[in-house]
Every structure is written in C-alpha cells, then in structure tokens.
Amino acid sequence: MTIRLEQLRDLAAAKEFVRSLGPCPIDLPYHTTAWLEAWQSNLGDLEGCKPVLLAGLGSAGPACFLPLGLEQRGSLKVLSFLGHNRGNQATGIWATGSVKHVETSALRDQLAEIARDLGADLIQLANMPSEIDGIANPLLADKLVPSPSPVFVGKLNIDFDVLYRETHSKASRKKLTKKQITLEASGEYQITAAKTPEQIARGLEAFLAQRAVRAAATGIPNVFVGPQEKTFLQNLLSAEGNDSMPSLKLWWLECAGSIRATYLCSRTQDTLIGYANSISHDDMTPHSPGVVLLKEIICRACADPTLKKLDLGLGDERYKRSWTAPCPLVDSNRALSLKGALALHVFTVKQTLKAHIRDSEKLWPLVKKMRALRARLG
Incomplete structure (x- = not known):
C-alpha cells in the first residue's frame, strides 16, 4: 500500500485526523495531540521548533500520523519527531493493521521530499523500535545507529x-x-x-x-x-x-x-x-x-x-531490570545535503561511542562517578 503524506495545518487538524485512525490505533503517549500541545506550547516554541504534522492516507483511508518538527541546530536544519527530547521512544500513530501493508521505500522517499522542500539538511528519527505491531518498522531508513539506551519492557x-x-x-x-x-x-x-x-x-x-x-x-x-x-x-x-x-x-x-x-x-x-x-x-x-x-x-x-504490558522507558537502572528486560532501539537518519552528511558522520561516531560506554561494565560506572564528582565540585 502506497501511503500519501499530506501536511496538516495545525494541532487542531491533527486531533481530528488522529480520531479518523480508529478507536484502537497503535500509538505512544508522546505522540498524542494532548502531549504534543503541552510540549509545543511550553517547550517547542521556546526552542524554535516548527511543527510538521503529517497525515498518512492509504487506499483504504487514514493510515498513520507522523508528528514531526523542524529544528534549527546551529546552522543545521533537522526534521525529527516533535518533542523527542521529552519522550522515551517514537513510532508515530498507526491505524490497526496498516503497518503490514505499507510500501516502505515510497513512504521514505515522500518523507525525504517533504524534508527537502522544508530546507532540512537531515532527517533524524531517534529511539525507534525495529518493529511496530510485530511488523518491520517502515520508518527505518538509510543510516541506522543503535540508540545509546534501550527501553525496558515486561509483562503484566x-x-x-x-x-x-x-x-x-x-x-x-x-x-x-x-x-x-x-x-x-x-x-x-x-x-x-x-x-x-x-x-x-x-x-x-x-x-x-x-x-x-x-x-x-x-x-x-x-x-x-x-x-x-x-x-x-x-x-x-x-x-x-x-x-x-x-x-x-x-x-x-x-x-x-x-x-x-x-x-x-x-x-x-x-x-x-x-x-x-x-x-x-x-x-x-x-x-x-x-x-x-x-x-x-x-x-x-x-x-x-x-x-498486559509494562514499559519503564529509557535508561538502564537496576530496579528496571527486576521487572523488565531491555529492548534495543535505533536512530534512523537520512542526510539531505552535504552539511547534513557531515553532521550525520559526527553524530554517528558520538552515538556509537556513547553506546559502547554504556555497555561497558568498567567505563559506565566510571562516567557516573565522574558526573557525581563534577556535581559536587560545581
């Protein structure tokens, strides 16, 4: 199924569209319109983030909602999930059963075209699971980098x-x-x-x-x-x-x-x-x-x-491992300009190093000790 992406004018229109996805969509609280409104009005405007709210329409009707935002990071323009810095993972919102019918390459190409029209140098979709509703995540694009932290999931x-x-x-x-x-x-x-x-x-x-x-x-x-x-x-x-x-x-x-x-x-x-x-x-x-x-x-x-399930979010803490198990996440990236490609290279090196440090039984405790020492001295 080819999904056609259309940009919605505002969060009020997004709220109406999300309702059309059906009574039990596949979602996360971080992508509900109530959450996005709270983030954008208090933090997004302050950070100069412009909402890019995308409605996905398939042959059978509304298929998905992708709440993105255009951020200015220095001289770089980045398209990412709206409010990603206050959420634990990201998927968008999908109508039940729609993920398995998505033509992934067409969806990614449309997303890249929209990003280029907005002047973005880089698409950066952070902390995404490899699967949505048991199906390969259709948003996983060109350059995948392991997220530094897994999300912790268990049963209830x-x-x-x-x-x-x-x-x-x-x-x-x-x-x-x-x-x-x-x-x-x-x-x-x-x-x-x-x-x-x-x-x-x-x-x-x-x-x-x-x-x-x-x-x-x-x-x-x-x-x-x-x-x-x-x-x-x-x-x-x-x-x-x-x-x-x-x-x-x-x-x-x-x-x-x-x-x-x-x-x-x-x-x-x-x-x-x-x-x-x-x-x-x-x-x-x-x-x-x-x-x-x-x-x-x-x-x-x-x-x-x-x-039925328990999700204790990002961050490896001992109390989480008592109830849940780590589930790896990935960052999906696509450079759209030379500037974006250079930034992506630097980002990839940093993320790989962070993941290595967090996975190290020697380095990660040392980092935490250094943090505590710096906090006491600072």
Whole structure:
C-alpha cells in the first residue's frame, strides 16, 4: 500500500485526523495531540521548533500520523519527531493493521521530499523500535545507529504474586518486604494516585524538588528544571489523553509526614508506561521508597485486566531490570545535503561511542562517578 503524506495545518487538524485512525490505533503517549500541545506550547516554541504534522492516507483511508518538527541546530536544519527530547521512544500513530501493508521505500522517499522542500539538511528519527505491531518498522531508513539506551519492557498479564516470584528471588523479596515494613512503621504511610488539583500540585512539587536534589548530588542531567518544564507537566497531569484517561498520572509514597518517592505514569492501550520518577534524599532513602512505590503500582496494574504490558522507558537502572528486560532501539537518519552528511558522520561516531560506554561494565560506572564528582565540585 502506497501511503500519501499530506501536511496538516495545525494541532487542531491533527486531533481530528488522529480520531479518523480508529478507536484502537497503535500509538505512544508522546505522540498524542494532548502531549504534543503541552510540549509545543511550553517547550517547542521556546526552542524554535516548527511543527510538521503529517497525515498518512492509504487506499483504504487514514493510515498513520507522523508528528514531526523542524529544528534549527546551529546552522543545521533537522526534521525529527516533535518533542523527542521529552519522550522515551517514537513510532508515530498507526491505524490497526496498516503497518503490514505499507510500501516502505515510497513512504521514505515522500518523507525525504517533504524534508527537502522544508530546507532540512537531515532527517533524524531517534529511539525507534525495529518493529511496530510485530511488523518491520517502515520508518527505518538509510543510516541506522543503535540508540545509546534501550527501553525496558515486561509483562503484566499474570497474577502479581506469580510475576513477583518470577522476577525476584526469595532473598530480594524478603529484603524488599523488610524495607516496606520499615517505611510503614515510620507512620502515616500511604500510596496515593493524585486526583485533585491540590494533590497534583503537592506531588509535582515533591517530584521537581527531589529531581533537583538528585541532579545536584549525582550529576545526572535533569530535563525538568525550569518553569516551562513545570507547566508542561502540569498540562499533562490535567489533560485528557486516550480513553478519557489523564495523559499523565502522578503516584507517590508518603510516610512520616513527607512524600518520599514519586512516579509519573501514562498508558496506551494495554501498556502501562513509567515516564519519570524521583526519590527523596533523607533518612528514608536507605529503605528504597522508590522501589517500594513501583512494586505497589505494578501490583495494582496486574489487577487491571485491560493492562498486559509494562514499559519503564529509557535508561538502564537496576530496579528496571527486576521487572523488565531491555529492548534495543535505533536512530534512523537520512542526510539531505552535504552539511547534513557531515553532521550525520559526527553524530554517528558520538552515538556509537556513547553506546559502547554504556555497555561497558568498567567505563559506565566510571562516567557516573565522574558526573557525581563534577556535581559536587560545581
């Protein structure tokens, strides 16, 4: 099936088109129009990103929605997924069953033609899975580079106790139970899914404060640092996403009068998605409140028959490997000018080096130590 790409005038038109893809499209929360509106109004305009919203029309009707943006990176113009710097992976949105019928070469050539007309030097589609709906990803083009970080995916479609025993040894379950008992014994213990504006505001303040403290202590980059980022999250926590559900849901663990851990979650179809989290750095930190909170969120998710999968996003952390397994992603690139080709060469070298460092049992711990040292000195 040859898909004809047409540019939509704005996000309002995109919202109407996405509805035409059917009731259960293959999507990610990062590509819903609620998410894109929150990103563009708070961060995209600030970064000078111009939305390029593409509707894909096949012989049988609407087939896909590709939310792209034209970015100016120095002297380079790059066409990439809109809001890619605040998402974990990218696919676009596809009507059910449409992926397997796509004529991939024609789709890629059309995308390149649109990019050239916009004056782009480079198409750079980051953090994409090799498959969409079990079919080879039709957006994977000329130059593929492994993404530095995999996305972590697991199952939810079994009884929680069974899942817990399958994923955690007896010793680790005993250790985590002991930590949870200590948190509970400290008083005022509760797990909360924020619903009211007051709860959302309180949880978000804790999330932002805890992320800032962690970044200062570890040197880990914090993408939620300014007022625009705060408003971006506020918009998502109050915006309606798929199935009349909030685009983001904020959970927290509280004990001894303070919020000790938070988790921002989303969902798409049958998948629970862990977007971002935080933990306090205080006397309760040794008792792993973030790990306990995630366990309780997963326990509740297993009780929901509509949830089948768990996605804990990018970033290799030990707590993720307890519940999920790494799934590699790739960056798909296509140079459209000499300037774009030179930039792509440099980018490829950097990405390959990053992936090598992250995969190294010696180099990656060293990088984290150097980050922490630089943070303390800086």
